[in-house]
Amino acid sequence: MALPARAVSLKPFNLASTVRTLPSGVPSVPGINLYAKVYGADHGHDHGHSLSRSDVPPSWASGIRLGGGSKFESRTVMNAPVSRGMHTSTKVPSANPYSVPDWSHYKTESPSMNRAFSYFMVGSMGLLGASAAKATVTDFLATMAASADVLALAKVEVSMSAIPLAKNVIIKWRGKPVFIRHRTAAEIDDARHVDLKSLRDPETDEARTKRPEWLVMLGVCTHLGCVPIGESGDYGGWFCPCHGSHYDISGRARKGPAPLNLEIPPYDFNDAEEKIIIG
Amino acid sequence: MPGLADTLYNTIFRRNSVFVASIFIGAFGFGLAFDTASNRFWDYHNRGKQWKDIRDKYATPAEGE
Numbered sequence: 001m002a003l004p005a006r007a008v009s010l011k012p013f014n015l016a017s018t019v020r021t022l023p024s025g026v027p028s029v030p031g032i033n034l035y036a037k038v039y040g041a042d043h044g045h046d047h048g049h050s051l052s053r054s055d056v057p058p059s060w061a062s063g064i065r066l067g068g069g070s071k072f073e074s075r076t077v078m079n080a081p082v083s084r085g086m087h088t089s090t091k092v093p094s095a096n097p098y099s100v101p102d103w104s105h106y107k108t109e110s111p112s113m114n115r116a117f118s119y120f121m122v123g124s125m126g127l128l129g130a131s132a133a134k135a136t137v138t139d140f141l142a143t144m145a146a147s148a149d150v151l152a153l154a155k156v157e158v159s160m161s162a163i164p165l166a167k168n169v170i171i172k173w174r175g176k177p178v179f180i181r182h183r184t185a186a187e188i189d190d191a192r193h194v195d196l197k198s199l200r201d202p203e204t205d206e207a208r209t210k211r212p213e214w215l216v217m218l219g220v221c222t223h224l225g226c227v228p229i230g231e232s233g234d235y236g237g238w239f240c241p242c243h244g245s246h247y248d249i250s251g252r253a254r255k256g257p258a259p260l261n262l263e264i265p266p267y268d269f270n271d272a273e274e275k276i277i278i279g
Numbered sequence: 280m281p282g283l284a285d286t287l288y289n290t291i292f293r294r295n296s297v298f299v300a301s302i303f304i305g306a307f308g309f310g311l312a313f314d315t316a317s318n319r320f321w322d323y324h325n326r327g328k329q330w331k332d333i334r335d336k337y338a339t340p341a342e343g344e
Binding site: 110 | 284285287288291292298299301302303305306307309310313
């Protein structure tokens with residue numbers, strides 16, 4: 001396997017420590033601060049306890065200064081006294097080291113307030129959790145719902161003005177034929193004066209149509225699924241050529257092997273645009 | 280303030296059934312409010328860009344189809 005090209009080239013080099021070197025060979029460091037404090041000095045971070053640590057060497061024990069001829073001189077006193085105890089923290093500025101600290105601000109002031117607050121927090125978390133769970137479940141179920149393009153394909157619009165009186169129209173809806181008949185008043189009258197007791201699958205014409213002049217049915221024979229022929233048959237409705245089922249002008253099975261009336265799909269009327277919307 | 284805390288405790292928190300029911304009702308309301316608020320913010324943030332804002336420029340009167 002080829003190694004990837006090295007992204008970073010690392011080369012050691014020395015930065016020039018100063019910009020100028022004196023004739024004596026000593027680098028010129030004009031702005032150097034020789035008063036930098038040693039470690040352990042409180043750089044203003046003493047948090048109010050201006051007590052120096054006990055394990056820091058005294059300031060006279062070591063030092064650096066600029067000698068004659070721009071030469072640094074460093075001096076260190078060996079065996080400078082340093083006291084190193086069991087701990088190196090600064091001393092607690094307390095008059096009595098055995099006094100108990102003041103914990104009074106931890107004391108419960110109002111038990112009922114604490115109780116209400118605890119329950120409130122529990123309830124708030126439960127509320128957030130419940131809404132998160134609801135959103136999760138809702139979104140998951142929404143992924144199983146039909147998308148907008150499928151829903152758009154699942155509806156068919158038919159212009160009512162394009163269908164004259166006493167005419168059939170066959171349209172395709174979800175892969176199946178749908179019969180739409182613009183019925184005449186005589187046909188409506190005919191369909192509504194049928195003795196229900198004589199029917200194989202008793203259903204009133206009122207129940208089968210939303211508007212009496214428009215009959216919308218699924219054009220699939222309830223016997224074995226052939227497509228019946230319109231304006232034929234013994235009852236002035238539809239006739240299935242496969243096995244001879246007769247349907248009346250309301251699409252009800254009257255004769256032959258068909259056990260049920262022709263199915264009614266869900267449909268609606270859009271009066272503003274004069275359309276029948278199937279689906 | 281303790282009076283309010285005690286009232287809250289006695290009305291909602293004391294009985295677990297009331298507590299859980301109020302959590303569910305609150306979650307329903309919270310979800311509704313959150314959705315409304317975020318939708319409003321989204322519409323405000325994208326104002327002038329969405330179809331519902333610009334459809335007046337393109338939609339023709341639905342006549343003579």
